Amino acid sequence: MTMHRALPMMLTTALLVPSTVSxxxxxxxxxKRGEYLVSIAGCxxxxxxxxxxxxGPEPDMKRALSGHPQDVMISAPATLSPPWSGAMNPTxxxxxxxxxxxxxxxxxxxxxxxxxxxxTEQQFIQTMRTGRHQxxxxxxxxxxxxxxxxxxxxxxxxxxxxxxxQVPPVKNKVPDPLPPKQ
Amino acid sequence: xxxxxxxxxxxxxxxxxxxxAVAAMLLFYGILKSEPAVPQPAxxxxxxxxQETGLYADFDTLQVDxxxxxxxxxxxLWSDGATKRRWISLPPGTAIDGSDPEVWIFPxxxxxxxxxxxxxxxxxxxxxxxxxxxxxxxxxxxxxxxGREAQLVSARGKRGVYPLAGGRTHTIPGVTDCKACxxxxxxxxxxxxxxxxxxxxxLGASHAxxxxxxxxxxxxxxxxxLLVGLPRALLDTPPRIAAATATERAALGYMxxxxxxxxxxxxxxxxxxxxxRHSVMxxxxxxxxxxxxxxxxxxxxxxxxxxxxxxAPGHPDRSGLMQRISSRSPSLQMPPLGTDLIDDEAVRLLYxxxxxxxxxxxxxxxxxxxx
Numbered sequence: 237m238t239m240h241r242a243l244p245m246m247l248t249t250a251l252l253v254p255s256t257v258s259x260x261x262x263x264x265x266x267x268k269r270g271e272y273l274v275s276i277a278g279c280x281x282x283x284x285x286x287x288x289x290x291x292g293p294e295p296d297m298k299r300a301l302s303g304h305p306q307d308v309m310i311s312a313p314a315t316l317s318p319p320w321s322g323a324m325n326p327t328x329x330x331x332x333x334x335x336x337x338x339x340x341x342x343x344x345x346x347x348x349x350x351x352x353x354x355x356t357e358q359q360f361i362q363t364m365r366t367g368r369h370q371x372x373x374x375x376x377x378x379x380x381x382x383x384x385x386x387x388x389x390x391x392x393x394x395x396x397x398x399x400x401x402q403v404p405p406v407k408n409k410v411p412d413p414l415p416p417k418q
Numbered sequence: 419x420x421x422x423x424x425x426x427x428x429x430x431x432x433x434x435x436x437x438x439a440v441a442a443m444l445l446f447y448g449i450l451k452s453e454p455a456v457p458q459p460a461x462x463x464x465x466x467x468x469q470e471t472g473l474y475a476d477f478d479t480l481q482v483d484x485x486x487x488x489x490x491x492x493x494x495l496w497s498d499g500a501t502k503r504r505w506i507s508l509p510p511g512t513a514i515d516g517s518d519p520e521v522w523i524f525p526x527x528x529x530x531x532x533x534x535x536x537x538x539x540x541x542x543x544x545x546x547x548x549x550x551x552x553x554x555x556x557x558x559x560x561x562x563x564x565g566r567e568a569q570l571v572s573a574r575g576k577r578g579v580y581p582l583a584g585g586r587t588h589t590i591p592g593v594t595d596c597k598a599c600x601x602x603x604x605x606x607x608x609x610x611x612x613x614x615x616x617x618x619x620x621l622g623a624s625h626a627x628x629x630x631x632x633x634x635x636x637x638x639x640x641x642x643x644l645l646v647g648l649p650r651a652l653l654d655t656p657p658r659i660a661a662a663t664a665t666e667r668a669a670l671g672y673m674x675x676x677x678x679x680x681x682x683x684x685x686x687x688x689x690x691x692x693x694x695r696h697s698v699m700x701x702x703x704x705x706x707x708x709x710x711x712x713x714x715x716x717x718x719x720x721x722x723x724x725x726x727x728x729x730a731p732g733h734p735d736r737s738g739l740m741q742r743i744s745s746r747s748p749s750l751q752m753p754p755l756g757t758d759l760i761d762d763e764a765v766r767l768l769y770x771x772x773x774x775x776x777x778x779x780x781x782x783x784x785x786x787x788x789x
Contacts, residue, residue, distance in 0.1 A: 354716060358686055365594070372598045372680050372687060374718065374749045412719035413749060 263398070270399025273392055274301075277385065282340040285327040302406035303351075304329035304339035313337050313417050331379055337414035338377035346405035352397075360397045361390060377413055462549050464557030468568035471545050471557075473505065473531050483507075486531075488630040491614035493623050493675030496761040498582055500534040500541070503630070506610060508644060517647030519612040519657075519698050521604045524548050530607065534588075540565055541580045542590050546600075546607070554606050556593045586746075586758040595755045602680035602687065603695060612636065612648070612698045613674065618658040622668040624764050657698040662778065669771035670696060670705050672764050676753060678705075690715060692728070710775060714738040719749035732776015734769040743768065 274280070284295035285305050299305070305327060314323035314332035322333035329340045341351040352360065355370060362371025367382045369375075376382055385393070465471050475483040482488075486505040494502065508514070512525035530546040540561040547555040559568035560576055575592030582588055600606045617635045620626070632638065639645035640653060659674070661667035673681075678695030680687050683704065691712075693704035709729040717725070717738070725738040734740045742752035744765050751757075 354689065356686070356689055359689075362686065366598055367594075368598060368754065370687060370690075372602055373754045374751075375754070415747070 266395045266398045267402060269392070270395035270397070273388075273396050274399055277396075278381075279343070282328055282331075282379070283343050285329050287327070299406055299408070301343040301400065301403055302346075302408040303342035303410040304408075306409045306411065310337055310339075310411075310414070313414060333378060334416060335377050335413075336416040338379070339410050339413060340380075342406065342408050342410050343400050344403050344406045344408075345401050346407050349407055349409045350405065351410070352400060355397075357394055357397050361393045364388065364393055462555055464545065464547075464555055464570055466570045468543050468545070468559040471529065471531070471547075471559075472507070473543070486529075487632070487634050489610065489615065489634040490627040490629050491609040491611075491675065492616065492619045492626070493614060493671040494625050494627055495609065495676055496625065496757060496764060497534060498536075498586075498588060498757055498759040500536055500588070501538075502535075502627075503533040504609065505531045506634075513644050513646045514639070515647050516612070516645045517649075519649060519652055522607065522611060522645075524607060526550050526552070530610070532609075536580050536582075536588065539580070540568075541588060542571070543568055544596075554600070556596045556600070558590050558596075560590060582759055584759070589758065591756055598755060599679045599753075603678070603682045603685040608679050609675075612652060613657050613659075613696055615639070616656045616658060618656040620658070620667055620671050622664045624668060624672045624761075624767050652698065659696055660701065660703060663774060665767070665771050665774055669768050670703060672767060673705050676761075676764070680753075709739060718742065720745065720747050721750060729772055729775065731779050732773060734772040737772055740765070740768060740772065 279301065280295045280297075283301045283303055284297065285299050285302070285308075286293050287296040288294075308325065308327055308330070310325060310330045313336055316323060316332075322331070324331050331338050331340075342349050343352060344350050345353065347353055355363070359370040363369065363376070364382050364385045365371070367376050367380075367386070388396075468474075469477045473482060473486065475481050482505060486507045488503065488505050490502075490504065507529040509525055509527035512527065514525070514528075515523040526548050528546075528548040531543055533543045534541050542561060543559045545555075545557040545559065547557075549555050558571045558575070560571050560579060561568045571590050573593040575595065576590040578587040579590055580588040600608060605611065615635045617637055619629075619635075629635070636645065636648065636653060636656060640648060659667050659670045661670055673694040674696040678693075679685075681690065681692045682688070682695035683693050683697075691708055692715075693708045696703070696705065710731060712728045714721070714726055714728055717723070721738060721741050722736075724736050725741050727736070728738045730736045739752075742750060744760060745751045746758060746760055748754075
């Protein structure tokens with residue numbers, strides 16, 4: 237290849253490389269921001285199963301954000317006496333209340349069992365804004381604090397979504413919610 | 419939430435832990451129950467009474483301003499059996515731009531009203547107004563028990579406004595839920611469109627309504643200069659859903675009017691690949707192509723495992739679509755909002771359509787083999 241032919245290609249490459257790097261930096265910063273937000277917003281409190289470690293109860297980060305474990309069977313709402321009206325199970329992923337029993341969702345990008353597998357970024361944002369699945373569908377059950385997260389900025393919610401898309405996938409089919417006692 | 423985390427770490431065991439969790443749950447449940455307002459782009463404030471929106475010429479006698487046009491779409495939305503009356507008001511000298519027949523553009527100042535009654539009793543009137551910034555203003559007004567006044571409902575909506583069958587009650591949806599449907603497709607106005615106002619009305623439509631005076635349809639609007647730019651072909655050959663049978667036409671029309679505002683090719687749910695909105699510009703029917711023999715993408719909670727297809731021809735009981743519309747369990751029901759009672763008439767219609775679809779496919783196979 238002669239120099240006059242190679243020059244344009246070299247120039248193009250030189251121009252493209254920084255922008256690629258910059259784009260990667262930007263994506264990396266977005267994911268880091270998402271990781272930070274997930275850590276302070278209490279997502280692990282319900283979406284990561286808790287276990288008892290050497291220092292006491294703690295989220296099991298080997299199953300981070302994978303939701304209610306499929307092998308932890310719950311078949312009916314808690315039986316409670318007044319003044320109590322709600323309860324949670326030891327993994328902190330099953331919640332019983334007037335709405336029935338809700339199980340925290342698998343937020344990892346597992347292609348078969350991750351709840352976000354069909355979500356677009358915009359649908360994720362709308363879900364937090366409306367409290368409805370994919371922004372327009374069935375209502376998200378308590379205690380998911382979407383009204384609080386709905387106050388986050390679009391950029392913050394995009395960062396959370398970007399982070400969740402790249403955490404290690406965990407195959408875990410979360411059971412369907414249970415209706416309240418009649 | 420941070421308080422819950424801190425409490426959990428410090429007070430993990432026994433009743434204290436439980437009480438923290440329960441408090442958190444109840445807090446969130448209380449929040450959910452009251453459907454709190456979600457920040458929306460501000461676009462002015464609605465008037466505090468229905469009277470101030472200008473619907474009535476005389477509020478004492480509830481005489482509607484004769485300048486407003488009453489209309490009825492040919493495929494109405496099911497709202498638990500509510501009787502509805504609807505009006506549109508265009509500012510004098512303005513017109514709707516219909517050059518894109520799928521997305522009419524309404525002039526600034528356009529107003530819509532939709533009145534909901536149960537058993538002859540006015541319950542609510544919903545209101546849409548196009549503001550100067552191009553945004554639509556959403557509001558709902560709840561009628562007093564004596565029917566003498568209608569006050570603005572909170573943006574969070576209002577529950578329990580009228581008793582329905584089975585111990586259920588009518589809910590006035592919050593603004594967020596209104597927008598979930600109205601902003602789910604290419605146009606925020608849903609019932610006033612090319613197909614809905616076609617002079618070729620479907621007499622077999624589910625819950626078909628008589629057209630109120632002055633019979634507003636495409637021809638009426640164009641003749642009076644209220645609708646401009648509509649392609650001439652749509653006047654010469656008014657749009658109608660192309661279907662193999664009258665049942666199919668009504669079924670597709672029902673899905674257009676009740677499902678297509680979210681399930682369409684241009685809205686944010688397009689990645690689901692379920693297209694129930696009829697297009698007046700395309701001869702094909704995406705509602706058939708995206709349902710018949712098409713796999714359920716992700717079963718909803720409570721859906722039976724044998725419903726692997728959205729529409730299984732000849733097998734309505736095994737069709738995901740039937741299971742969704744036949745339920746009012748919050749996780750399974752379709753539509754997911756705006757209704758608390760199953761639409762039995764629509765269930766019968768779609769059941770019949772899916773049965774007939776099976777028979778027609780079977781007949782086609784017989785004919786094929788006979789050649």
